Amino acid sequence: MVQDAYNLYMELWEKIDERGIKKRACRSSSEIIAYVRSLLDQFRLLDLTGLPGDGKNDTEAIACRKRGNGLVNPRIARYVSAIRFYNKSIALAEANSAALAEAYGNRSAVCFALKEYQAALDNIRLARENPYPENLMHLVDKREQDCRQLLSEMGKQGELTAELAAKVELSHEPNPKIPQIANCLELKHEDQYGRCIVTNRDLKVGDVVIIEKPHSTLLDEELRYLHCDYCNQEAILSLIPCKQCSIAMFCSNACYQSALDSYHRLECPVLKDVRLLFPNVMVLAFRTLAKTITSFNNNLDELKLFTECVEQTSPSPFDYDWTTIGAKDMYATIHSMSTLQASNLSTRGWLHWPRSIGTGVGVGARVNPRIVPLSECG
Numbered sequence: 001m002v003q004d005a006y007n008l009y010m011e012l013w014e015k016i017d018e019r020g021i022k023k024r025a026c027r028s029s030s031e032i033i034a035y036v037r038s039l040l041d042q043f044r045l046l047d048l049t050g051l052p053g054d055g056k057n058d059t060e061a062i063a064c065r066k067r068g069n070g071l072v073n074p075r076i077a078r079y080v081s082a083i084r085f086y087n088k089s090i091a092l093a094e095a096n097s098a099a100l101a102e103a104y105g106n107r108s109a110v111c112f113a114l115k116e117y118q119a120a121l122d123n124i125r126l127a128r129e130n131p132y133p134e135n136l137m138h139l140v141d142k143r144e145q146d147c148r149q150l151l152s153e154m155g156k157q158g159e160l161t162a163e164l165a166a167k168v169e170l171s172h173e174p175n176p177k178i179p180q181i182a183n184c185l186e187l188k189h190e191d192q193y194g195r196c197i198v199t200n201r202d203l204k205v206g207d208v209v210i211i212e213k214p215h216s217t218l219l220d221e222e223l224r225y226l227h228c229d230y231c232n233q234e235a236i237l238s239l240i241p242c243k244q245c246s247i248a249m250f251c252s253n254a255c256y257q258s259a260l261d262s263y264h265r266l267e268c269p270v271l272k273d274v275r276l277l278f279p280n281v282m283v284l285a286f287r288t289l290a291k292t293i294t295s296f297n298n299n300l301d302e303l304k305l306f307t308e309c310v311e312q313t314s315p316s317p318f319d320y321d322w323t324t325i326g327a328k329d330m331y332a333t334i335h336s337m338s339t340l341q342a343s344n345l346s347t348r349g350w351l352h353w354p355r356s357i358g359t360g361v362g363v364g365a366r367v368n369p370r371i372v373p374l375s376e377c378g
């Protein structure tokens, strides 16, 4: 089992008792973590700076491909599981290697078995762009020929019909300044609930009152080699890898570039370590931080001043015009959520994650000093 940081710290916290050390009184998990960290630093008990980091590894890539091969046997035919291994193999393989070419080639075979002929052709093209072994070339030649013939017989050139996603709409008129919410919603401050959103008219069960894209998303580990890291769409037959790490895959070059531009350039060198060592909430906090640093053009001084101002004014999403809002003000609405930590709502776990953002910086720097030069923020 992967040991995450939270469990690790809680285990160490219990062990302090066993050692008979007089504990400092801590009222929350974050205080416990900070205290345990200080003990670890004081006695130099835990050095995380020597972690190997991430990178391409052809040996692991080949092992993954072989595991995938075991699942495409017609008697087993667990194609999605096989694709997951092939995709991981693609993510692990070194650029311009035979391992990468063969992983694409094997993915094309599964596409063919699934009758996804255009996807099979796309994977064959990717296989050919890399040094595909000559002794196996006749297999992809034959597959390519079969795909083209079957596509011409189908007369559709394999164009997949895009499934129309069920269109969800607000059940009430949108708020003119915040079009993602219905105009019946208002922000209130209640003694019992603190800052909360209420409706000023009766709602029916099933009414849709908010349709909003998340500021940051993070794939569940189960979906890592099946969905795009940026847009989160399922793209099992067409994922392409990040050129540097073995973690992130994308449905297209456009998504890859967008991820690099908005967060992945900062998290790429440490993402694997952070995911292994910390719970998802910290990884999400880290990504939120990376997106925010990017929106401030890597100017940490400006970001610091901005957050100090936000902490004083504590703006809410209702203070902004969302038809023109920029990335910085959008972050302000997230950052100001942390002010609720001081209230009696601190037991509500979902409010805790923005607070982790600050910790995320520390995590990044502690886990792997590579984050500092790469962030260009020194």
Ligand SMILES: [Zn+2]
Pocket (backbone or CB within 6 Å): 228, 229, 230, 231, 232, 233, 250, 251, 252, 255
């Ligand atoms: Zn995508």
Ligand SMILES: [Zn+2]
Pocket (backbone or CB within 6 Å): 242, 243, 244, 245, 246, 247, 248, 264, 268, 269
């Ligand atoms: Zn990467």
